[in-house]
Amino acid sequence: MNKILIIGAGHAGGSVAALLRQYGHEGPIVLAGEEASPPYQRPPLSKAWLKGEATGEGLLLRPESFYAEQGIELRTGVTAMAIDRDGKRVRFADGTDERYDVLVLATGSTARRLAIPGADRPDLLELRTLDDAEQLKAALQPGRRLAVVGGGYVGLEAGASARSLGVEVVVLERMDRVLARVASETLSRFFTYLHRAHGVEIRTGVEVSAFEDGGVRLADGSLVAADAVLVGVGGMACDTLAVGAGLTCDNGVVVDETARTSDPSIYAIGDMTSRPMPVYGGRMARLESVPNALEQAKQAAAAITGRPGPVPEVPWFWSDQYDVKLQIAGLPTGADRQLVRGDPAGGPFAVFHLAGDRIVCVEAVNAPADFMGGRQLIARATPVDAVKLADPAVSMKAVAL
């Protein structure tokens, strides 16, 4: 009976372990991760959990008892150090090692660090893990001032949660708009306005040059005073193990549509992978999202148990800030124009990215029907009537040509 070893007990690792049993794998499964907690969900760490609206128990992907009940050996607090591909063993930092027939890597991503003076200060905050979130939460006392370096999703969500706790927030973004790498200009304008309306100071086009006592030094020499500093400048694939083992890596571990790496006995899933996007002609992408982790967990579990793989999904993502729900489906790859449906100044709206007469991406703000409809039209590559699409009075079903 094949023994399956999963390294990384996060969203992808926890999911693939459960799916392997669900798909009928009867052999041993070992799920080993370096964090102390059983697999948990990270999205609430910057949202409901940070605001005190969710408990630690509520974060768990599955109750702690699930793993023993399913015959899954869960090893927490263990860090994998090296893979011996010839001997099919993984060595851990505590000196133990584990044999495998099939290895699944699910080590996620790590926070990018800035190479500037003070970047190694122990009081700097980041937000990837429950431990990080606990430190951030402790710093969010009413009346204190939080500087958020980086206007990406994690920074903006944490900023919104901090505001709801009565904390003053300043966001420092190097680009000329927030969410510059991940969203349209319309969306960036909307979120800038939203945060400013909630009292957040948003400063774009500013270069952080050092972290110091009392705040953040900018390249123009000024000091942005802050009691706490959260750095959220993106993530990097946590692929050290894979690189060390000689697996093909290129901005993440390169996998195919079954989540298999360049070694047929090793799969990789989740944030750490560079994966093909069948809906976008097989283009490779590294995605950091829960739906991606789940889709690849299904791909790997299906391939390992000899089942047909899942139908390729349109990638999607969500973000919650204040009372706004943003949902994004697709990638703006190859888009030649954008079209707005609804009212970006006040009401629900969606930005559609079109390539010719086909939607390739939709960014929907408090507009779940536009998100759902857009996602289906992307999946089916259905040509649409742009005039109808721009008119919120026309249903998403009626926009297809």
Ligand code: FAD
């Ligand atoms: P992870 O869940 O990060 O798990 C990887 C695990 O591997 C970690 O526990 C890590 O400690 C462990 N590990 C790493 N190296 C080793 C090693 N050598 N040995 C043993 N263990 C190791 N996605 C959304 O879709 N929507 C959201 O709203 C959203 N919000 C987010 C908010 C925050 C604050 C964060 C941090 C992420 C958010 N995400 C969101 C992203 C989402 O959580 C990730 O895409 C998802 O967790 C990826 O799952 P994963 O298993 O690949 O990685």
